[in-house]
Amino acid sequence: MGAPSELGDFLRSRRAALRPEDVGITPHPTRRRVSGLRREELAMLAGVSITHYTRLEQGRALSASDSVLDAIARTLRLTDDETAHLKNLSRPTTARPAAPRAEQAGPSARQLLAAMSEVPALILDRRNDVLAWNRLGHALLAAHLPADSPGTPATRPNVTRMLFLDDRYRALYTDWHDEAQLAVASLRLIAGRHPDDRRLTELVGQLTMQCDEFATRWARHPVRTCTSGVKRLRHPLVGPMALSFENLVIPGTSGHRLIAYTAEPGSPSEAALRLLASTTAHTPNGFSPALQTPESTPLIRRFRGS
CATH class of the missing domain: 1.10.260.40 (lambda repressor-like DNA-binding domains)
Structure with a gap:
């Protein structure tokens, strides 16, 4: 780049x-x-x-x-x-590309994340690597991945990579094309700010080589930031949801952000989110099943009144 x-x-x-x-x-x-x-x-x-x-x-x-x-x-x-x-x-930097450095969410940020027990939330670095997620954030976005996968850089998910290369994550988004366009536009903006970020360059290179859809969108040079909005999801366990999100920069970090999702009070999305929270509360380590299982069926029926 x-x-x-x-x-x-x-x-x-x-x-x-x-x-x-x-x-x-x-x-x-x-x-x-x-x-x-x-x-x-x-x-x-x-x-x-x-x-x-x-x-x-x-x-x-x-x-x-x-x-x-x-x-x-x-x-x-x-x-x-x-x-x-x-x-x-x-006005590009004249510095040589920095050696990749493993990012970590700070202790206070992790404590805040854990305290948000009724709100799905996660912490991302500027490259969109997942540094941490709470129990409900994991269940909402990536129940098919181990709950502890953000713990080490080698297994850490990246939400942009998942959006283009992970079929299960991709299937979550009702408006996938809009989501993909926003993801590329946001990544373009970050790449312009940090042209010396070797890990970011490697991510763009990987996606360009492995996904024609990403390569086509990247070549159009979209640029846009996104701090809030609505995500429309099709969750495999609790069904469709429309969730508002806020993208909050954590001060004193190299671009870490906390992203939290909420539903409109009294809406079907709120009911679905409460149902999802209940399933995670009854599973070890907060690992929510990606699909309905025999063990979860009675709980789902009770919430749905069937």
Whole structure:
């Protein structure tokens, strides 16, 4: 993920997405070979010399001022996230890629996670490795994996990898395509902030090689952050749920986040979540079955009133 190449690819993708008509240019019906903006058109509209813009797109001018970058961003109609990404790519770090370092959730964060007994929650690092989850978070998202799998880096799940390469995890999401797009866009943003993160580069490389769907989405350069929203799930034990989530950055860490899920009070999703909590309370080590079992059937019937 070399920054100059990433910068050029990102700018070209955004030029291609903006039609000349969108910015008041009437294209000649026979002389135009590209559907998006040309370099010289973008430079003119942004008030930047074509030479300077070309050098920027080619990765040969990595000291552009904020005013120049803001002018380009306005012309390309970039979102706030995309503008921040443009600036990150325009000023890459000169440090050598750091050696991979195993992340760990802090003791106080783990204590908080364990105390959230009625709320599914997990802690992720910036690469989306699962550092820890509570009993209900494990049961909601990855009951087919051992409950202690986040404990060591060798067995630690990664939710982005699972979304594209783990069929059971993928099947949880009713709106999988939307979820996949958001996951790639969020990962793009993080990759722009941390171009020297070797473990992150390895993750992107693995997903690009092993999943055509990821590779196609990654090549489009989506960029977006996500701090809250709704996840629509099809849980194999308790059925469909619509859960709100909050993505909270943990201060004093290298980008760790606590993600917690809640259901609307009185909703069927809340009932399903309570049912799931009851099944985990009756299983050793909080390991919830991924499918309905004979042992769980009486409990499910009691909650459903059947």
